[in-house]
Amino acid sequence: MLFNSIAFLIFLPIVFILYWRVFNKNYKYQNMLLLAASFYFYGCWDWRFLFLLIFSIGLDYFSGIQIENSKTKKMATFWLTLSIAINLGFLGFFKYYNFFIENFAELLSSFGFGVNMWVLKVILPVGISFYTFHGLSYVIDVYKKRIPAERNYVDYAVFVSYFPLLVAGPIERATHLLPQIQRKRSFDYEKAKDGMAQILWGFFKKMVIADNCAPIVNEIFNNYHTESASNLVLGAVLFAFQIYGDFSGYSDIALGTSRLFGLELLKNFSFPYFSRDIAEFWRRWHISLSSWFRDYLYIPLGGSKGGLWMKIRNTFIIFLVSGFWHGANWTFIIWGGLNALFFLPLLIAEKNRHNLEVVAMGKIIPSFREVFSILMTFTLTCFAWIFFRSESVSDAIGFIKGIFNKSLFSFPTEFRLVLSGLIIFMLVIEWWNRTHDYGLKIQDRKPWVQSVIYIIVAFLILNFANFGSNEFIYFQF
Structure with a gap:
């Protein structure tokens, strides 16, 4: 369902009226309505991929509880690693499988080996990059003890699948959205x-x-x-x-x-x-993605704490990964690399925070x-x-x-x-x-x-x- 469609202009008022006039007595009922509306909204794209979304929600919901219940750091790390591996595995399969297979085939052919590789003939599930990152940030935050594991499945499912942000963001954090989902809301004109x-x-x-x-x-x-x-x-x-x-x-x-x-x-x-300057541009463009990579990739790599070469390395990593996140094409990687190059003089001159x-x-x-x-x-x-x-x-x-x-x-x-x-x-x-x-x-x-x-x-x-x-x-x- 597109925002700029007649279907959405019918869908939104119906959900709004039910939310404030029928289910307004209890926020838990409102959350159930939001979850049902979100699943319907997503199912309108392709109902088959709704099962993938539900699996992703269940995986991270269960993993978060297991991480919190773990008696040892080793066991908590196991559940975190498992969740990250499965999430990135699904994302990689649907979004990047063909890219790697085709480039591998080209590499072999350059050495004189002719091969026929099986490519994936399926459309990319809408919003998979966004809701995957919702789940990843949640399990990492539970592991880092920034937030307790959510025991209410409906509340967690709403956080991941909330229809306004489901297919193209912003990329939300459990620390920001979950507390809002779990409290009573009153209509504010x-x-x-x-x-x-x-x-x-x-x-x-x-x-x-x-x-x-x-x-x-x-x-x-x-x-x-x-x-x-x-x-x-x-x-x-x-x-x-x-x-x-x-x-x-x-x-x-x-x-x-x-x-x-x-x-x-x-x-x-x-x-x-x-x-x-480019540094300011990236503080103002797709802020939720930039901050996500800063908090879950750049800082864990050492951020700006190391020497100049570490700063340069981390900057290129975050821009190249950001480019690759956008799509399985060398054009996106080069786009990310160019922005890293534009950012580099500011970093070296220590003017990236101006x-x-x-x-x-x-x-x-x-x-x-x-x-x-x-x-x-x-x-x-x-x-x-x-x-x-x-x-x-x-x-x-x-x-x-x-x-x-x-x-x-x-x-x-x-x-x-x-x-x-x-x-x-x-x-x-x-x-x-x-x-x-x-x-x-x-x-x-x-x-x-x-x-x-x-x-x-x-x-x-x-x-x-x-x-x-x-x-x-x-x-x-």
């Missing part, structure tokens, strides 16, 4: 209103920005060898806005939807294209230096996005080569004035509210200002949205 505003902004970014960028981006990337250099640059820039509108739009809808049910999810985006505050704080217009830094960071990001979007490394290299010719100074034929205006509108709104949680959070403005902006956004959605129920990009991850 102001929170619900805030949630609706965030949902509205998410729909705008997804259906107006991302879905209108997508056809142009597809045309340019699919035919890069015949496009002008100026069109290629335009394609890279539009993809940057497509993936931002698509993924941050999903996150806004997820966070806003969850707020309707009295549950706060982790913030996943914080205006990343206003970043002044720019922690909001850009141009207290000012309407940023300084020339801030504008230059933002544009340079955006340029590096767009360059890396070329690999992320391309079907193969050779396509990405061909795309980049095509940029460097005299047609770079021609006017791009794929330029669309209306779409450019809509992107500028989005940037202006987000710049105006960059100190808040999301772009349309304007609660400190006068009520009439809020109403006017909400009406304008709704008008733009009704007039310019792509109502084709296009899938979200991150569903493939």
Whole structure:
């Protein structure tokens, strides 16, 4: 079931009414409703993969109890290792099996051995990377005694499968979401209103920005060898806005939807294209994944405590693994490696913790230096996005080569004035509210200002949205 579908627009009000009008007497009944709704939501994709989700929930629920009940450290480690191995085994089989088999076959053929390898002909279970990471963080936190093992199966199952975040995040932590699930919720009109505003902004970014960028981006990337250099640059820039509108739009809808049910999810985006360096960008882009890798991979590897070479090693590991998490393709690994290279000068100069505050704080217009830094960071990001979007490394290299010719100074034929205006509108709104949680959070403005902006956004959605129920990009991850 897609957020941007008629089915979801019917599903959400039904669950909302049942949640607050029928099951509101007891939070345990509300949790049962959320679990049933989440299983139905996920089953709408492919009911067969619902069994995989249920198995994953049961595995980590049981493992957490066994870890806590273990009499010795050795036994607790055994259950932790077993849970991690099975979780990563399923993830590796569905997501990476073909990648390793195909690359192994190519390696053998380069030595003159012709082989026919069996490849997996099955679709990737939607959201497997996300709910697998939910379970992994839980069992690790139980092992580290950051949280007690959950004995209530329904509560734990809701934490893993909660429908707003199930298929594309944010990647939640048991330490953050479980305590909310286990206490009584009361309807809060102001929170619900805030949630609706965030949902509205998410729909705008997804259906107006991302879905209108997508056809142009597809045309340019699919035919890069015949496009002008100026069109290629335009394609890279539009993809940057497509993936931002698509993924941050999903996150806004997820966070806003969850707020309707009295549950706060982790913030996943914080205006990343206003970043002044790559380190700041990664503190603001897909925050839940970046922090997950920081806490469960980077810090256990030694983090920044060792010497410079250890810091460099750990930085490359986390970026390369992050790239590989996104997909079984060398393009994602190179994308991760490029971001590591962009990050490296900041790390060596010990400037990776600069720019922690909001850009141009207290000012309407940023300084020339801030504008230059933002544009340079955006340029590096767009360059890396070329690999992320391309079907193969050779396509990405061909795309980049095509940029460097005299047609770079021609006017791009794929330029669309209306779409450019809509992107500028989005940037202006987000710049105006960059100190808040999301772009349309304007609660400190006068009520009439809020109403006017909400009406304008709704008008733009009704007039310019792509109502084709296009899938979200991150569903493939």
